[in-house]
Each structure stands twice: as structure tokens, then as C-alpha cells.
Amino acid sequence: xxxxxxxxxxxxxxxxxxxxxxxxxxxxxxxxxxxxxxxxxxxxxxxxxxxxxxxxxxxxxxxxxxxxxxxxxxxxxxxxxxxxxxxxxxxxxxxxxxxxxxxxxxxxxxxxxxxxxxxxxxxxxxxxxxxxxxxxxxxxxxxxxxxxxxxxxxxxxxxxxxxxxxxxxxxxxxxxxxxxxxxxxxxxxxxxxxxxxxxxxxxxxxxxxxxxxxxxxxxxxxxxxxxxxxxxxxxxxxxxxxxxxxxxxxxxxxxxxxxxxxxxxxxxxxxxxxxxx
Amino acid sequence: xxxxxxxxxxxxxxxxxxxxxxxxxxxxxxxxxxxxxxxxxxxxxxxxxxxxxxxxxxxxxxxxxxxxxxxxxxxxxxxxxxxxxxxxxxxxxxxxxxxxxxxxxxxxxxxxxxxxxxxxxxxxxxxxxxxxxxxxxxxxxxxxxxxxxxxxxxxxxxxxxxxxxxxxxxxxxxxxxxxxxxxxxxxxxxxxxxxxxxxxxxxxxxxxxxxxxxxxxxxxxxxxxxxxxxxxxxxxxxxxxxxxxxxxxxxxxxxxxxxxxxxxxxxxxxxxxxxxxxxxxxxx
Numbered sequence: 001x002x003x004x005x006x007x008x009x010x011x012x013x014x015x016x017x018x019x020x021x022x023x024x025x026x027x028x029x030x031x032x033x034x035x036x037x038x039x040x041x042x043x044x045x046x047x048x049x050x051x052x053x054x055x056x057x058x059x060x061x062x063x064x065x066x067x068x069x070x071x072x073x074x075x076x077x078x079x080x081x082x083x084x085x086x087x088x089x090x091x092x093x094x095x096x097x098x099x100x101x102x103x104x105x106x107x108x109x110x111x112x113x114x115x116x117x118x119x120x121x122x123x124x125x126x127x128x129x130x131x132x133x134x135x136x137x138x139x140x141x142x143x144x145x146x147x148x149x150x151x152x153x154x155x156x157x158x159x160x161x162x163x164x165x166x167x168x169x170x171x172x173x174x175x176x177x178x179x180x181x182x183x184x185x186x187x188x189x190x191x192x193x194x195x196x197x198x199x200x201x202x203x204x205x206x207x208x209x210x211x212x213x214x215x216x217x218x219x220x221x222x223x224x225x226x227x228x229x230x231x232x233x234x235x236x237x238x239x240x241x242x243x244x245x246x247x248x249x250x251x252x253x254x255x256x257x258x259x260x261x262x263x264x265x266x267x268x269x270x271x272x273x274x275x276x277x
Numbered sequence: 278x279x280x281x282x283x284x285x286x287x288x289x290x291x292x293x294x295x296x297x298x299x300x301x302x303x304x305x306x307x308x309x310x311x312x313x314x315x316x317x318x319x320x321x322x323x324x325x326x327x328x329x330x331x332x333x334x335x336x337x338x339x340x341x342x343x344x345x346x347x348x349x350x351x352x353x354x355x356x357x358x359x360x361x362x363x364x365x366x367x368x369x370x371x372x373x374x375x376x377x378x379x380x381x382x383x384x385x386x387x388x389x390x391x392x393x394x395x396x397x398x399x400x401x402x403x404x405x406x407x408x409x410x411x412x413x414x415x416x417x418x419x420x421x422x423x424x425x426x427x428x429x430x431x432x433x434x435x436x437x438x439x440x441x442x443x444x445x446x447x448x449x450x451x452x453x454x455x456x457x458x459x460x461x462x463x464x465x466x467x468x469x470x471x472x473x474x475x476x477x478x479x480x481x482x483x484x485x486x487x488x489x490x491x492x493x494x495x496x497x498x499x500x501x502x503x504x505x506x507x508x509x510x511x512x513x514x515x516x517x518x519x520x521x522x523x524x525x526x527x528x529x530x531x532x533x534x535x536x537x538x539x540x541x542x543x544x545x546x547x548x549x550x551x552x553x554x555x556x557x558x559x560x561x
Contacts, residue, residue, distance in 0.1 A: 006366060009361060009364070009366070010366070010368070012361065013361055013362070013368075013372050016358070016361075016372075016376070017371075017372055017375045017376070019433075020375055020376055020378065020379060020433070020437070021375055021378065023379075023387070023390045023391060023394060024378065024382075024390075026390065026393075026394060026401060027386075027390040027393075030393070038399070039399050041398070041399060041404065042404045042407075042408075043399070043400075043401045043404050089286045089287060089290070092283055092284075092286070092287075093283075093284060093286075093287040095283070096280050096283045096284050100279070100280040100283075102280040102281070105280075108284070108287070108288065108291070111291060111295075111296070112287070112291060115291070115295040115296070115299070117490065117542065117543075117546060118295070118299060118539060118542075119493055119494070119515060119535075119538060119539070119542060121496065121514075121515045121518040121519065121535055121538065122298075122299065122302055122518075122535040122536065122538060122539045123294075123295065123298035123299055123302060123535075124298075124518070124519075124522070124535075125298075125301075125302055125305060125518075125522050125528050125531060125532055125535070126297060126298035126300075126301030126302050126305065127294060127298045128522075128523075129301070129312070130293065130294075130297070130298070146290060146294045148286065148290075149286045149287065149289055149290025149291075149293075149294065150286070150287050150289075150290025150291050150294065150295070155287065179279075180279050180280075180283065181279075181283065184283075205381055208383065209382075209383035209384065209385070209497070211383075211384070211385055211496070211497045211500060211501075212496055212497075212519065215500075216523060227383050227385050227386075230385050230386065230389060230501075231385055231500060231501055234389060234501070241393055241399075244389060244393075245389070245390065245393065248386045248389050248390055251383060251385070251386050252382045252383065252386045255381045255382065255383070256378065256381065256382070258381075259374075259377070259378065259381045260374075263374060266377075266381060267373075267377065267441055
């Protein structure tokens, strides 16, 4: 690669970065356009409402008339609860697999990893039936409870980390006669802050972006998640692109903020996982 | 006693939300069921119907085509991006972050903004092409273009993820080996093809495995962009399960489609590990 001068590499990177970022810029710019400006041909590169009194009209309309504020809060609640659930259950299970010896351990661990490979579409039909029989339709339970119970990737990550915890930390607790759960809560869990943060962020993002389960389990308008609401808005008001794109901006903004401020953890997660969701 | 108590949530979750559904879906694949009546056993009828149906065979070929385009796209572009940002230069951390940005964005938002960009009458993409005198096709409305277009957008969204995976592998290659090659008079192309690529092969294998599994996850993008159309052209196995189960309420048939998908995923994963033995050169 020495043949390319550094300047040439820089130029290629700039072009590629532009192609990557352009759709975001276009979404943002159109969200500050009036309905007539959005449809102008050739497309006007400058949003006509920017800097005017009516600048935030699209956002006001999508937030108030179309309840996107409410949907965002719903998503925040569901994703936050799922993240907490995954951290709790996966750290506990990871601790058990890393530290304790018992019959059937390998069997359960293998089952956990094997089921990770199964696409959700394979299990969704019986899952829907179970959710229906539990009377969980039109509640957030089917979107949150499974996260409090089981997680393959998170358990694997915590197990790997806990297997390498220095024995000096553990020995002191053993001498104090700590029971397993106390060991987990006082020694292991506090040591794994970065793992917990990483898992929380992955779960939060996956849950925020999920579509299949919300569209199956939620039918009450006020209960929709923001990702799901975008698709509903798209099919109902297919011509209101300026509003739809404002909704799009609102739906991606929280995750982009998380990404910008916690980049290290987000990128760490893809290095360590290799498998998402 | 203690380990079982502590593992109780995991075991309950594993059984209720994974093992029972996997088994249940296997049973349902041999039944006719609309969710309201009891399922009635029909033997292999669902599988026979699927394999006799040209529309289903098209779904299979769409799925394969999407996967091929996706895997090739993210591997080539991901590696290219990784090589480009794997250098000590000002601004590389900005570029890495920029390329990763679409990865954290929902497929739904990505699908919506790209539908707008590619819109035949009001889209900026066609306006740009027109300025160069190119008559653009109806990207998402033409059955010949819709599937490659959707695959391209998924590649656009996910390449940054594969960049990070490749980057980790590139950074594991010791500088000393590359320097030795330069001292021996290798030019940069030789260095890339004779040193970097072979030494990267464990990473490449890992990335390939991830990409293949990942290539089936296209439900959200297809739902947001085409809903399987036009004329079944972007209907893939994951979307077909949804369509049959929750639009047509044919739970038995949809389960059979789900199991055909699962068989494909399992076969590919198994083949990967068989090929790995021959392909991957020893790790240094």
C-alpha cells in the first residue's frame, strides 16, 4: 500500500466517509424542510425552514400530534429494563459457570451457546403462542422478561472474565466464609464494570432497534416503540416525508449519542462478540 | 443445590423461550394450524407444498442471492476499510467512528432514509445520476433491481462492523514480519497478498462465519423497504416465515419454512468448520 501516498489514502477515506455519512445528513436536512421543499426537483440541497420561525414545526408535529415523544419514552423504558435484566442474569450465570462445579454444567452451557445460532424466526411462532397463553399480549412483559432470564452472549462474556479473576481477591472472601451468592455480589460483580457496561449497551441497542417482537406483541397505539412507530407512520402517511424523516432523526439520535460518548464500549462489544443479538 | 438455585433464571429462560419453542416449531412444521383451532397433523405436506411451489423456490434463491451479495460485499469492503484505517495518521479515529455509525442505527431508520434517497421521482440519487445523463432504474420497484439494492443497503449499513473485526486481526500481525518482507525487497502489493492476507486467514475465517450467520438477518430492512415485493422479488426465508405466520396465519407452513431456514444455517455452520481445517494456515 506504500504506492498510494498518504494524501491519496486520505482522499479515498474522505470519499468513503462522505458516502457513509451522507444519508444521515440528508435525513437531518430534509427533516428541516417544508412538505413542498422536500418534493422539489432537482432536490434543493438547503432545508428551507432552517433558521426560520417554523424551523421546528416538523419536530413539534411528529412529537405532539404523532406521539413520538411518548414512543421514545416507551423505547427508553423497554431498552433500559432489558439492559439491566441482561446484566443481572448473565453475570450471575457467568459466575456459576466460571466458579462452581456441578453435574450437567457442560450440557446447559452447550445448550446456551447452540441456541444462540438459531434465528428468532424459527422460534417466534411457539413463542407467540406462549406469550398469548400467558396473557402478555399488549404489555411490555414479552419484550422485557426474557432479558431477565437468559442471555447466551452475555453469559459467555462474563464466564470468560470471571475465570481469570485473580485468586487473591477470591481467597480473602473464602476465608471469611462467604456463601456463593455473597461471593458473586461482593467480589465478582463489582470487578466486572466494563463487561456490564458493554453488555448493557449491546442489549439496549438491540432492544431499541428490534422490530419483529414489538409488531407482534404490541397493538395499542400509545404503547408502541419508536422503531415500530416509524414503520406504522410510513405505511399510514406515505407522502409526509418531512415528518417521517424527523421521526427517523428522533429514533436514531439516542443511539448515536450513546455511540459518540461511549464509543470505546460499543466498538469493544463488536470485537468481543462477533455475534450480535 | 446452590448452583441450580443461582442458575434458575437461565434454566427457566432457556426452557421456556428457547428449547420449548424450538421443539414446538418442529412439531408445528408437520401440522396445519391457524392459531385458533387445534393443530391437525398433516405429515410432510407443508414441506411438499413448499418445495412444489415456484414462489417458495424463488424465496430460497432470493435468500441465497442476498447472502452471497452480502457476504462478498461486507468482506471486501470491510477488509478495505480496515486496511485504510489501520495506519498511524491523524483523523483515523474519526474515520473509524464514521464508518461504524450506520451499524448502531436501526435497520428501520436506514431503510426509510434510503427509500427516500432512491425514490424514483423525488430521490436525490436519481437526480445525481440524471445530471450525468444516466437514466436510473426504479431501484426498489423493479423486480430485477430490488434485491441487489436491498443487499447493497445492508452492506452499506454493516461494513463498519466487519472493518472492526478485520482491524483486530490486522493489528495482531507483528510489524517485524512486514518489515522483514520489505527488507527482502517485497513491494507493497506482494506484501499484502503474500504476507498480510495469509497471516490474516484465521481472522478471515472467523469473519466469514460471522458474515454468513449475519446474512440471514434481513427482516427489519425488508419490512421497512419492500415488504418482500415487488412480485416476491425481495422475499427471503426470514420474511416468508413472518408473512405466512402473522399475515396469512398459516402457522404450520411457516414453521416448516422456519425449519428449512434452520437447516440451511446449520449446514453452512458445519461446512465452515470442515473447510476451516484445510484453509486456515497455522497461526504464528
